[in-house]
Amino acid sequence: MSTEEEKFRLLFVDDEADILDSLRRSFRRDYEVFTANSGTQGIELLKSEQFDLIISDQRMPDVMGDAVLKFAMEHQPKAIRILLTGYSDMESLVRCVNEAGLYKYITKPWEPENLRLTVMRALESLSLERKLDTASRQLKQAYLDAVTMLSVACEGKDEDTGFHVRRVQHYTEALALELGVPAQEAEHMGVMSILHDIGKLYIPDSILKKPAKLDDEEFKIMRRHPEFGVRILGDNPFYEMAREIAACHHENVDGSGYPKGLAGEQIPLSARIAKAADVFDALTSKRPYKEPWSIEQALAMMDEQSGRQFDGVVVQGLHRLHANGTILRIMQEYHAHEVPQAGVPVFAA
Structure with a gap:
């Protein structure tokens, strides 16, 4: 299944309304887009909704982006996590890489096309991983069924x-x-x-x-x-x-x-x-x-x-x-x- 066939669910977390609007416009045609205007709201959405990819700004006045993505890793570990950050956030970035399992970080300001390409490749990787997981489960079940049938025959x-x-x-x-x-x-x-x-x-x-x-x-x-x-x-x-x-x-x-x-x-x-x-x-x-x-x-x-x-x-x-x-x-x-x-x-x- 390609990313075009799958309606992935994306969550953007940023305290700047203009940025959220820009991200929503850029991705809403191909994906189901959710937005949160604070770290607290992002965490609340993570409690009630399942997402395939989460992009969070780092510097927010209530809850920082690394905390949001760490929460996402603990509660939705299969979701891809991307951090938006400035160069001045390197200490937080290192902590986030270690604690929140980042797929990637993107520095501000970013090129919209580069961000779209990053998201597309990340979701293609996620789609492939899901296919492999499904195939692995099917092979495991087929093997178990074969072993069971053989045992039934001999028992x-x-x-x-x-x-x-x-x-x-x-x-x-x-x-x-x-x-x-x-x-x-x-x-x-x-x-x-x-x-x-x-x-x-x-x-x-x-x-x-x-x-x-x-x-x-x-x-x-x-x-x-x-x-x-x-x-x-x-x-x-x-x-x-x-x-x-x-x-x-x-x-x-x-x-x-x-x-x-x-x-x-x-x-x-x-x-x-x-x-x-x-x-x-x-x-x-x-x-x-x-x-x-x-x-x-x-x-x-x-x-x-x-x-x-x-x-x-x-x-x-x-x-x-x-x-x-x-x-x-x-x-x-x-x-x-x-x-x-x-x-x-x-x-x-």
Whole structure:
């Protein structure tokens, strides 16, 4: 979308009426123009309206331009900020560059055509940035959808599987944040947790869909799905965390799990978190062989297994997510069934 196709919103702030009139006349044909005749009025407009570009004079009797643009940066950080200033304002200019994130400063008096060109180029840059942001979001969503569809295919087919892997994703991300993992890494961990059972693609349907208990030979094959998951995920560095989770999400902190019998911190944190998220969701979800457990019942069971199956620190993180409402929010957003409440009868898990 070009600047001609987009009706950008501009705010001019200056205490001189003649300058405001001149700016309005110069830009009103191509843009939606707002004006403020003082710094105070400019800040009030910034509270109630959204702008794409803000130009403010520096020297005004009430609130200086650098303060207006600093307020704009804090409340409308995506807007472009330009300062009009005289040479005598260099100290304020340096402060404004540092504190208000200026796109550019223009010294007085300015050439009208140069100002128009500056505004046009700034808005072309903003338009391109928005296109890139949109494309990035679309690619990210397409990637997430592809990962989810692949996981649904390997998990096996019941209508709640898509909800299940999304809940596991968000429980994993929320737990990681709760345990102090940086936000970007926590988000990545959540997405990678979707692939925890990718190795089931190698498991025959006769085993994966068997309604009865697996015999010893079948269980031996099923236990290989972590190994198969690592094989499927290959050696791309992007999937390193997914490989950790796929390889280790059946390990127990007391060393009794599989495939390698890892214990404690030998198990990557990502796998300890994803394991707890996966089991918690399995317990609180309706399955053909069981009704959903309540959140309290699931947490009580996981408390009993702290230090055995689960990392106690991770389980305590789940308790905090329950206390602050995060678990209920995720359930409500991604659950295909009624959210279970305390006191729901428990069937064999």
